Amino acid sequence: MTQEHLFSISELAAMFDISSRTIRYYEEVGLLSSENRESLTKQRTYTNHERRRLKLILRGKKLGFSLQEIKEMIDLYESNPEGEVEKKRIIEFADRKLEEIEEQIVQLEMLKADILAHKEKYIDKKG
Amino acid sequence: MTQEHLFSISELAAMFDISSRTIRYYEEVGLLSSENRESLTKQRTYTNHERRRLKLILRGKKLGFSLQEIKEMIDLYESNPEGEVEKKRIIEFADRKLEEIEEQIVQLEMLKADILAHKEKYIDKKG
DNA sequence: AGCTAAGTATACGTTAACGTCAACTAAGGG
DNA sequence: CCCTTAGTTGACGTTAACGTATACTTAGCT
Structure with missing residues (x-):
């Protein structure tokens, strides 16, 4: 495996235009790992x-999910289910989420249609 | 115009499975009107x-918008722009919102694809 | 008349998701 | 060696969106 580039907390923060505090908070609630400190300095690397994980977190936020929900979804990504029962549980969770997402898309399409209709109403009406 | 049916606060709350407090709060922040009290009792009707307005509010919430954003959008619905400048401002706002919504839909589709991929990975892998 | 159910206003409490500030450490430059 | 820069761990502050409790009023029974 090739040597992977390591980022500091402020580098990572700058990449996504968030604060270092936010990253530490995500770690605090278990969304990002706190391992891989620089051994001497104790600074986070x-x-x-982790960069990809953070990207997923921020996407979830933009979509209106809570950090708790995001955590459950990311845990899904990285789970390695042992046995049929676990696998079934995960697949069911995935299906529930997929339904939620479908519903959100439908609602967004409706909102979009509403706004479009009102916009055109104002364009048509003589000012 | 035919006599419109009037709802009490708890009737309205029950319809949408929310609390009366929530409805009063929406009124407090200007999302619902506080007019049309029953003259003697001072009770809200x-x-x-208003029922349709509340439905719009709750849709917005489900989509992850803040009450402030929802207020701006609903104001858009009910605005009656005077003059070209106002109309232009409103159309621009609508266009910004439409872009946001498009982007959200795109992101949701990606999330959906991600979850589907992971789900199928667990289905394929032998347990 | 007395009681209950439903509503009102006021106000303090709560949770999530950070912001902000204080006190400290470690690396690197001049 | 001193100073600046970047990071660390607490810990308290803040905002949105309500929840909850308290004290009071009114309508409708019985």
């Missing part, structure tokens, strides 16, 4: 793996 | 118009 991040790999591309 | 609601028409179908």
Whole structure:
């Protein structure tokens, strides 16, 4: 494996235009890992793996999910289910989320249609 | 115009499975009107118009918008722009919102694809 | 008349998701 | 060696969106 580039907390923060505090908070609630400190300085370092995780977190936030919900979804991504029962549980969770997402898309399409209709109403009406 | 049915606050709350407190709060922040009290009792009454407004509010919430954003959008629905400048401002706002919504839909589709991929990974892998 | 159910206003409490500030440490430059 | 820069761990502050409790009023029974 090739040497992966390591990022500092402020580098990572700058990449996504968030604060270092936010990253530490995500770690506090278990959304990002706190391992891989620089042994001497005790400063946090991040790999591309954590960078991708953070990207997923922020996407979830933009979509209106709570950090708790995001945590459950990311845990889904990284779970390695042992046995049929676990696998079934995970698949059911995935299906529930997929339904939620479908519903959100439908609602967004409706909102979009509403706004479009009102916009055109104002364009048509003589000012 | 036919007599419109009037709802009490708890009737309205029950319809949408929310609390009366929530409705009063929406009024407090200007999302619902506080007019049309029953003259003697001073109790709040609601028409179908307010019921529709509340439905819009709750849709917005489900989509992850803040009450402030929802207020701006609903104001858009009910605004009656005077003059070209106002109309232009409103159309621009609508266009910004439409872009946001498009972006959200795109992101939701990506999330959906991600979850689907992971789900199928667990289905394929032998347990 | 007395009681209950439903509503009102006021106000303090709560949770999530951070912001901000204080006190400290470690690395690197001049 | 001193100073600046970047990071660390607490810990308290803040805002949105309500929840909850308290004290009071009114309508409708019985």
